[in-house]
Amino acid sequence: MPETAPETARARQSRIARQFIEAIPHAQALGMHLDSVGPEGAVISMPWDERFIGDLRSRVIHGGVISALMDTCCGAAVMGHEKSISATATIDLRIDYMRAATPGQRLIARAKCYHVTRSVAFVRAWAMDEDESNPVATATAAFTVEG
Known part of the structure; x- marks a missing residue:
């Protein structure tokens, strides 16, 4: 049987971050997808879904869904940081909602x-729909870190 190359520290952090996100029930229920994670940050996307409409007239996604997306993405960014972090939890999360997400469009958090x-780890985040030049929300957060 051929030997496999040892896992790099970056690959290990990425694997741990992916496992962390995949183990969160609400991330699965909301259809979140970890697009990328590493020392440069994290990107998580999720499809627009009628189940998450907060206002039936405007068909806008509920702010709680955006909050969950941003919190999860912030946690992933902490897990992907170049320091070896094996666990994290939210201490503080402040979100500024700037506009409603466009109905029917995929949401992306960076x-x-x-x-x-x-x-403690400190994080900044942005949530967007398909118009990435016009954020839906921004966030600042603090997370516990465990090595």
Whole structure:
């Protein structure tokens, strides 16, 4: 049987982050997909779904869905950080909603973990629909870190 190459630290962090996201029941229920994760940040997308409409007249997605997407993406960014982080949990999440997401369009969250101390990671995030130049929401967050 041929030997496999040892897993790089970056590949290990990416694998751990993917397993972390895949184990979150609400991420699965909302159809979240981890598009990328690494030291440069994380990107998670999810399809628009009628089940998540918050206002039947406008057909706009409920803010709680956007909040869950951004929180999950922030956590993924922490897990993908270049420091070896094996577990994390949200300490604080502040979201500024800027506009309603366009009905029928896929949602995308991008997050960047920009600073890590011994016990806390700090993250910034953006949520967009297909108009990536006009954010739906922005977030700042703090997460616990465990190595």
